[in-house]
Amino acid sequence: MANCKRTTEGGKDFIRSQVESDLAAGRNNGSVVTRFPPEPNGYLHIGHAKAFCLDFGIAEEYGGRCHLRFDDTNPTKEETEYVDSIKADIRWLGFDWGEHEYYASDYFGRLYDLAERLIRQGKAYVDDLSPDEIREYRGTLTEPGTNSPHRDRPVEENLDLFRRMRNGEFAEGERVLRAKIDMASPNINMRDPVMYRILHVPHHRTGETWCIYPMYDWAHGQSDSIEGVTHSLCDLAYEDHRPLYDWFLDQLRIHHPRQIEFARLYLTRTVLSKRLLRRLVEDGYVDGWDDPRMPTLAGLRRRGYTPESIRRFIDRIGVSKTHSVVDIALLEHVIREELNATAPRVMAVVDPITLIIDNYPEDSTETVEAENNPEDEAAGSRRLPFGRVLYIERDDFRADPPKKYFRLSPGKEVRLKHAYYVTCTDYRTDEYGEVVEVHCTYDPATRGGWSDDGRKVRGTLHWVSAPHAVRAEVRLYDHLFDRDNPEEGEDGGCFTDFINPASLEVRDGSYVEPSLAGAPPGRRYQFLRNGYFCVDPDSTPGRPVFNRIVSLRDSWAKIEKKLGAGG
Numbered sequence: 001m002a003n004c005k006r007t008t009e010g011g012k013d014f015i016r017s018q019v020e021s022d023l024a025a026g027r028n029n030g031s032v033v034t035r036f037p038p039e040p041n042g043y044l045h046i047g048h049a050k051a052f053c054l055d056f057g058i059a060e061e062y063g064g065r066c067h068l069r070f071d072d073t074n075p076t077k078e079e080t081e082y083v084d085s086i087k088a089d090i091r092w093l094g095f096d097w098g099e100h101e102y103y104a105s106d107y108f109g110r111l112y113d114l115a116e117r118l119i120r121q122g123k124a125y126v127d128d129l130s131p132d133e134i135r136e137y138r139g140t141l142t143e144p145g146t147n148s149p150h151r152d153r154p155v156e157e158n159l160d161l162f163r164r165m166r167n168g169e170f171a172e173g174e175r176v177l178r179a180k181i182d183m184a185s186p187n188i189n190m191r192d193p194v195m196y197r198i199l200h201v202p203h204h205r206t207g208e209t210w211c212i213y214p215m216y217d218w219a220h221g222q223s224d225s226i227e228g229v230t231h232s233l234c235d236l237a238y239e240d241h242r243p244l245y246d247w248f249l250d251q252l253r254i255h256h257p258r259q260i261e262f263a264r265l266y267l268t269r270t271v272l273s274k275r276l277l278r279r280l281v282e283d284g285y286v287d288g289w290d291d292p293r294m295p296t297l298a299g300l301r302r303r304g305y306t307p308e309s310i311r312r313f314i315d316r317i318g319v320s321k322t323h324s325v326v327d328i329a330l331l332e333h334v335i336r337e338e339l340n341a342t343a344p345r346v347m348a349v350v351d352p353i354t355l356i357i358d359n360y361p362e363d364s365t366e367t368v369e370a371e372n373n374p375e376d377e378a379a380g381s382r383r384l385p386f387g388r389v390l391y392i393e394r395d396d397f398r399a400d401p402p403k404k405y406f407r408l409s410p411g412k413e414v415r416l417k418h419a420y421y422v423t424c425t426d427y428r429t430d431e432y433g434e435v436v437e438v439h440c441t442y443d444p445a446t447r448g449g450w451s452d453d454g455r456k457v458r459g460t461l462h463w464v465s466a467p468h469a470v471r472a473e474v475r476l477y478d479h480l481f482d483r484d485n486p487e488e489g490e491d492g493g494c495f496t497d498f499i500n501p502a503s504l505e506v507r508d509g510s511y512v513e514p515s516l517a518g519a520p521p522g523r524r525y526q527f528l529r530n531g532y533f534c535v536d537p538d539s540t541p542g543r544p545v546f547n548r549i550v551s552l553r554d555s556w557a558k559i560e561k562k563l564g565a566g567g
Contacts, residue, residue, distance in 0.1 A: 013319040015054070015260055019062060019231055022258065028230040032064030035229050036090070036097075037104075037220070039071040039274075040082035040204075043289040043296040044089045046310065046331075047265040047272040053314050054262070055233055056095040067227055068097040072105050073219050075203040083204075085289070089297040093307045104219045105205045107226055111214050112166065114222055114252055115177060115195060119158045123251050124195060125151055126161040127178045134176070137183075138191050145183035145191040165198055168211045172198045177212075181247060189244050193217055221245040225255045232259045236321065265317065266325040269479040270295045271487055271495060285499060286480070292536075292547050293480040293503050303477060304524050304534025304549035309335040328479065332550045339524060339532045339549070344372045347384065347417070348512040348527040348546075349464050350474050352391035355408075357422060359441045360388040365465070368448070370418045384513060386419050389466040391511050393529075396461045397438050399427060406458035408438065414459035417528065421446040421457060462528040469511035473545045475536065476505040512544065519544050526552075 012020070023030055036052040038044060044052075052066075059066035068090065072078050090097075104111075118124040127150045129137060139145035153161075162177055164170065177196040185191055195218040202208050224232045232245075239261040249256045265272060271280075272295060280286045280294070289296050292303035300310065313334045317326050347370075365387040372379035392408070401409040408414050413423040420442040428437040445452065449460070482500040516525070521537045531552050536545040 014321065015231075015233065015262060015319055016058065016061075018258070018260055019058060022230070023062065027258075031228075031230060032059055032062040033067070033228055033230045034059045034064065034233060035067040035069050035224065035227065037069045037071045037223075038086050039074070039077075040079065040086060041074065041077035042082060042274040042278055043085050043298050045272055045274070045277065045295045045297065046267065046300065046313075047295075049089075049093060049297060049310055050265045050314050050317070051233070051235070052090060052095065053093070053311060054319060056090075056097075058231070058233070064230070065100060066095070066097060067100040067102055067229065069102040069223060069227065070104065071216060071219065072103050072203070072205065073213050073216060075199060075201045075213065078204050080204050085298060089301075092297065092301060093310065102223075102227060103205060104214070104223050105203060107219070107223050108206065108210055108214070110226060111219060111222055112212075114254075115214075115218070116159065116162065118179065118195075118248075118251060119162060119177075120155060121251065122155060122180065124177055124179050125153050125158050126165070127151070127176050127192075128174070129176075131173060134194070138188065139183070141188060144185075145188075147183050148178070148192070151180060151192070162196075165196070165212050166210075168200070170198055172200055174198065179218075179244075179248070181244075187240060187243055189217070189241050190247070193244060217241055217244055218248065221248050221257070221259075222252070222254075224257045225249060225252075228255060229257045232257045234259055234261045236261045236263045236323065261321070263320050263323045266323065267295065267331070268325055268328045268484040269481050269486075270328065271481070273487070276487070276495060279496075280480075283496075285496060292475070292477050302534075302536065303547055304522075304532065305335055306338060306524075309338050312338075325485070336532065336550055336552075339526065341375050342373075343524050343526045343532055344379065345370075345374070345528055346513055346516060346525045347462050347464050348472070348474070348510065348516070348525075348530060348533070349391040349393055349462070349469075350476070350507050350510045350527070350530055351394040352464075352509065352511055353394045353397065353435055354437045354466065355390045355392045355422075355463065356437060356439050357388050357390070357442045358425065358439055362388060364388065365467070368418045382515060384418065385465045385468040387465050387467060390416075390463040391466055391469060392438070392461050392463050394435070396459075397424070397427070397435060399435060407461060408440070408459065412459070413457050414461055415446075415449045415457050416442075417460055417462050418449055419447070419463070420444070420449065421451060464511045464513055466511075468514045470514055470517045471543065472510045472512045472516070473538075473543070474507040474510040474533070474548070475546065476507065476548045478503050478505075510546075512546075516544055517542050524549065 034055045036055040056066045127148050129148050137146045176194045178192045178194050181190045183191045194215050196212045199213050200211050242259050245259050290298035290302045313331050367383040368386050369381050370384050371381045396407045398409045408424050410424050422440040422442045424440045426439040430436050480503045481498045483498045486495045486498040519535045521535050523535045526532050532549040533546040536547050538545045
């Protein structure tokens with residue numbers, strides 16, 4: 001099983017410290033049981049990965065177990081597709097729950113019985129107020145709420161009404177079951193929260209068996225208790241809900257897990273709200289939940305991120321009780337570090353123009369030796385075809401070059417990677433003035449890209465032999481949003497106002513070396529001087545499709561260098 005960071009700088013994080021304190025005190029008979037409780041109403045994103053790395057990691061570290069429990073209490077939004085995607089994502093990151101796969105819907109009968117127990121204790125009642133009236137009666141953060149006129153119904157009447165709710169005798173919104181706590185509590189979550197609502201909607205697992213469904217605050221703690229969870233790790237947003245979590249368990253006098261909250265992940269240039277991600281998908285801003293611009297694990301996987309890189313990123317950010325925003329440059333830095341050490345270097349020309357070596361023998365081809373990864377001697381080398389007609393990048397030639405331009409231009413000599421020195425002699429343009437063909441001569445004595453006479457060149461270009469090139473589609477992905485925090489609208493604007501129009505550029509006329517013709521989906525490469533790329537599932541035999549994972553430019557490394565220098 002995979003594991004995530006066990007300690008933060010300076011020692012154990014606060015969650016592990018509390019777990020160890022419980023173990024030292026002999027709580028829960030020395031056992032550790034955690035759970036990851038996703039709602040199956042969308043795909044998991046990298047923020048969820050932080051949560052389940054913690055859930056599974058702590059369970060593994062302390063010899064316990066982690067349950068996967070789907071919070072399927074809202075049938076209006078939940079689908080089996082999401083259940084399957086969640087399980088695939090967790091396994092992809094290297095975790096396994098074994099036989100401990102559960103659903104809140106497994107406990108609908110027991111939750112109902114526990115609710116009746118609270119009614120008998122006089123701690124819950126059926127309310128006839130409408131949803132709007134309940135909000136009105138609840139009060140505000142500065143003003144206490146008002147008791148519902150139905151709050152003091154007799155126990156038997158509440159039991160009768162609740163059973164009739166269960167039997168489908170009432171319309172949606174006509175009645176709810178509420179806990180009877182304290183409408184004057186300074187914690188608004190304790191002001192008689194709703195436990196059950198009526199929904200005449202089939203459930204993805206229970207069908208039409210139920211027409212009342214538990215609210216999360218009711219299902220959460222009781223499900224934890226039923227499963228014997230010892231440590232219920234939650235988003236910091238649930239800190240204000242913890243008194244309610246404890247109240248239910250205390251009233252019922254059942255096994256009482258410890259709820260511990262930690263700060264969720266916030267990431268620049270993206271949104272990590274499932275509601276907003278759903279809107280991006282449903283409104284067509286992206287091409288599905290696995291669009292490589294999405295922060296979903298499915299999207300990151302398709303983009304080319306590895307499970308190891310995501311776990312290392314989560315290790316780096318650590319666990320805290322304080323909200324903070326992580327620069328997405330750190331995530332990009334982590335995948336660059338990995339791929340720099342592991343990804344084969346290959347020749348690929350994304351925006352090609354033709355280079356013709358006029359003094360190279362016509363109809364002649366040779367092969368040149370190219371290393372696969374200079375960071376890994378064991379990676380070996382390969383042979384590349386080389387001939388008279390090549391493709392080079394359009395940006396690697398300038399007819400009128402600016403100062404300090406070291407690539408190809410009239411009269412300039414450059415090195416062709418692994419091959420020869422060439423000197424530009426001429427170029428051709430089309431009717432629009434665009435360069436379409438560059439002519440040069442080569443020096444046969446510089447085979448391998450080196451000169452014995454000591455002369456040096458400043459520029460080195462990558463290339464692909466035109467007769468052997470494989471045409472490919474290259475998708476150049478960038479950040480989906482063009483500002484750090486797109487959720488903060490300006491002048492009433494919406495987060496979609498900040499979608500980056502250049503987040504995807506498709507180059508359908510790119511060329512790659514012949515070894516990539518049958519590259520399997522998921523294989524990762526460094527395109528020399530262009531960045532790191534991954535083969536997309538849309539690839540077909542002889543016509544590969546590549547997604548840019550990240551460019552070679554590492555802004556996070558520059559940030560760290562500046563910080564290290566005291567900047």
